[in-house]
Amino acid sequence: MGLIVQKYGGTSVADLARIQNVAKRITKAYDNGNNVVVIVSAMSGVTDGLIDMAKNITESPEKRELDVLLATGEQTTAALLAMTLKAMNYPALSLLGYQAEVLTDCAFGNARILDIGTSRIKDLVEQHNIVVVAGFQGIDQNGNITTLGRGGSDTSAVAIAAALSADICEIYTDVDGIYTADPNICKKARKIGMLSYDEMLNMASLGAKVLQIRSVGFAKKYNVPIHVRSSFTEEEGTMVVNENAGMERLVVSAVTHDKDQARITLKKVPDQPGIAAKIFTPIADAGVVVDMIVQNTRAEGHTDLTFTVPKSNFKTALDIERRVAAEISAEDVLADKNIAKVSVVGVGMRNHSGVASKMFNTLARENINIMMISTSEIRISCIIEEKYTELAVRVLHTAFGLDKEE
Amino acid sequence: MGLIVQKYGGTSVADLARIQNVAKRITKAYDNGNNVVVIVSAMSGVTDGLIDMAKNITESPEKRELDVLLATGEQTTAALLAMTLKAMNYPALSLLGYQAEVLTDCAFGNARILDIGTSRIKDLVEQHNIVVVAGFQGIDQNGNITTLGRGGSDTSAVAIAAALSADICEIYTDVDGIYTADPNICKKARKIGMLSYDEMLNMASLGAKVLQIRSVGFAKKYNVPIHVRSSFTEEEGTMVVNENAGMERLVVSAVTHDKDQARITLKKVPDQPGIAAKIFTPIADAGVVVDMIVQNTRAEGHTDLTFTVPKSNFKTALDIERRVAAEISAEDVLADKNIAKVSVVGVGMRNHSGVASKMFNTLARENINIMMISTSEIRISCIIEEKYTELAVRVLHTAFGLDKEE
Numbered sequence: 001m002g003l004i005v006q007k008y009g010g011t012s013v014a015d016l017a018r019i020q021n022v023a024k025r026i027t028k029a030y031d032n033g034n035n036v037v038v039i040v041s042a043m044s045g046v047t048d049g050l051i052d053m054a055k056n057i058t059e060s061p062e063k064r065e066l067d068v069l070l071a072t073g074e075q076t077t078a079a080l081l082a083m084t085l086k087a088m089n090y091p092a093l094s095l096l097g098y099q100a101e102v103l104t105d106c107a108f109g110n111a112r113i114l115d116i117g118t119s120r121i122k123d124l125v126e127q128h129n130i131v132v133v134a135g136f137q138g139i140d141q142n143g144n145i146t147t148l149g150r151g152g153s154d155t156s157a158v159a160i161a162a163a164l165s166a167d168i169c170e171i172y173t174d175v176d177g178i179y180t181a182d183p184n185i186c187k188k189a190r191k192i193g194m195l196s197y198d199e200m201l202n203m204a205s206l207g208a209k210v211l212q213i214r215s216v217g218f219a220k221k222y223n224v225p226i227h228v229r230s231s232f233t234e235e236e237g238t239m240v241v242n243e244n245a246g247m248e249r250l251v252v253s254a255v256t257h258d259k260d261q262a263r264i265t266l267k268k269v270p271d272q273p274g275i276a277a278k279i280f281t282p283i284a285d286a287g288v289v290v291d292m293i294v295q296n297t298r299a300e301g302h303t304d305l306t307f308t309v310p311k312s313n314f315k316t317a318l319d320i321e322r323r324v325a326a327e328i329s330a331e332d333v334l335a336d337k338n339i340a341k342v343s344v345v346g347v348g349m350r351n352h353s354g355v356a357s358k359m360f361n362t363l364a365r366e367n368i369n370i371m372m373i374s375t376s377e378i379r380i381s382c383i384i385e386e387k388y389t390e391l392a393v394r395v396l397h398t399a400f401g402l403d404k405e406e
Numbered sequence: 407m408g409l410i411v412q413k414y415g416g417t418s419v420a421d422l423a424r425i426q427n428v429a430k431r432i433t434k435a436y437d438n439g440n441n442v443v444v445i446v447s448a449m450s451g452v453t454d455g456l457i458d459m460a461k462n463i464t465e466s467p468e469k470r471e472l473d474v475l476l477a478t479g480e481q482t483t484a485a486l487l488a489m490t491l492k493a494m495n496y497p498a499l500s501l502l503g504y505q506a507e508v509l510t511d512c513a514f515g516n517a518r519i520l521d522i523g524t525s526r527i528k529d530l531v532e533q534h535n536i537v538v539v540a541g542f543q544g545i546d547q548n549g550n551i552t553t554l555g556r557g558g559s560d561t562s563a564v565a566i567a568a569a570l571s572a573d574i575c576e577i578y579t580d581v582d583g584i585y586t587a588d589p590n591i592c593k594k595a596r597k598i599g600m601l602s603y604d605e606m607l608n609m610a611s612l613g614a615k616v617l618q619i620r621s622v623g624f625a626k627k628y629n630v631p632i633h634v635r636s637s638f639t640e641e642e643g644t645m646v647v648n649e650n651a652g653m654e655r656l657v658v659s660a661v662t663h664d665k666d667q668a669r670i671t672l673k674k675v676p677d678q679p680g681i682a683a684k685i686f687t688p689i690a691d692a693g694v695v696v697d698m699i700v701q702n703t704r705a706e707g708h709t710d711l712t713f714t715v716p717k718s719n720f721k722t723a724l725d726i727e728r729r730v731a732a733e734i735s736a737e738d739v740l741a742d743k744n745i746a747k748v749s750v751v752g753v754g755m756r757n758h759s760g761v762a763s764k765m766f767n768t769l770a771r772e773n774i775n776i777m778m779i780s781t782s783e784i785r786i787s788c789i790i791e792e793k794y795t796e797l798a799v800r801v802l803h804t805a806f807g808l809d810k811e812e
Contacts, residue, residue, distance in 0.1 A: 087464035
């Protein structure tokens, strides 16, 4: 009994049969006495198809118009699902982004939600309608259609759940939850029953395949419990909730990895105020997102500066830094694409010492060299040679007691 | 120099190459110093595809949701065309029905335009933008998406042209104008250079293939000159304008035919007040549109009543009238599906006598029997046996001097 927000991803609504399946799940929750608001993605493949169509017109389609085009994907699913529910004699209707008053900024293609005017949804829910909202889309203050970026329907769902003070936000996808490691490379990975927002935020590479990371920030801010689960089974998935006592049994909750990393080092950079800005401003201007940054002080007023970028931005970043290095009289620019990042994540770290040394020792025992280290309150990440990625994940998974029982 | 509204139908925007072609036509008008507002249909086949998808869910999809679904068709074209224009470095942007403030009533699937709030379009046009509006769609007073029925983009175009006081509304389609008869059955048919709104309204069967008839009513009301022409040639098409002196050279402007007719006769109906209501109310309630009605007074307080309906509604109407006939004690119900309607249309009729007798004589000379007759100020229609349709059109076309010179 309550208000449930359910979000169904592209594979869950890939065809009419699956939409029918989703409708059954929705009506079950409704028949149990709940009010239900549903957020849908585009049917799988549709968004990519639309992007391809636009790219056939021009390499860089006007962003405003691309959003108008892409918004049709979720609109189609919302209409089909509402139609299906009506055909099953349930009171249902669809709302598009602007009808659900999902107000965003003007950043076409990657807009952020500013506010949700809930009066219309609330009225409809109070009259016991099943409201089907097209995810991924909003409207800016000038009435233009915007979209929220890849996985944006997750953020739509969490934001609407927050605005409605929903009891839970269920994210239905094609996997059955979040795992302690990628099951494809670590056979002993287990499904995690409960996870904190902060842990989820710190395991982007594992989590992002399942949930748009931005949505987790939203959920944390408004304390919306998220239940990540599969639309193809009845099994419980993974709850992502506020940190609580029950979570701290394990020091480490998961081992994650990310092969989409490349490293650039500027050697013997003059150690002067403003030098970091000179190095990082031009690549930020080029739209490259820097992940880790490590600076080692060197003797004689010089320093070495290393940072990582996604592999796809490697060439851009390297070209820029070669130019910068000449300008600031750095000695050399080194580069390496064959690296990966492995991380251990867990709120339990806050109250346990020795996690870092255990991680370093575990990797050392396998002769895996650590190239860079960065830490947050609940995460330790190491850059290693790419070829050791799978081995590192498995030995860390075992070392931190995450392996499932045989 | 002025404000041109251009509407492109489904075949004109059927693929990206044709959209490119349309973009060239638009920019040519723009480069000539005109402001241009464009209304687009869905790419040909798209609307039917969406309807098929909905019908796979249920035989009678919820009309509100069907409109949400269908509206994606025009949205897609509008985005793609605006994107194409932007890629050609023209200032362009798309507007959906609600953004263009096309306010309609709530009749989902067949809504009527109530008002168009032009402030946004006007602002954009004043800044010399090419505004691409998704046709066929509007929004009702509750913010629901509505669609205007088959061919509704024509009405969108004329209504927007009227609201903007455009100099002309160009309707681009896959035929090059309106003909004096269907060229498929009458080889001597000629393209008509200029036609009055009233003539167009009276030649539904010929005209409706080219222009949604409702749009002509709109054009007449607001005196919007329409130019029906092909998007595949540079040729002039047919102007549809207010009646003027230059039009009256010919008594008859066109010969039209309609095979989508079926006839139902109630024999020996008691001739009492209220009897017509008893006969026609139930079929109106069933959504059947009656075309011609003829009543012949008979002796002894009885009358015969004959009417025509579209062939697709024949069975529904016949079932209803058999029930009604029993209730009102009519003697018999006769029915005939093998009929057609041929009409001659022309504003010149107003000032000429003898058109009717010429029509009847022409048909009689070919031994074509006339079953029903109806007339308006500028049209005479006869119901004949279906098999004589082509012959009737050809002999009337010749008799009224419409044949093109060899």
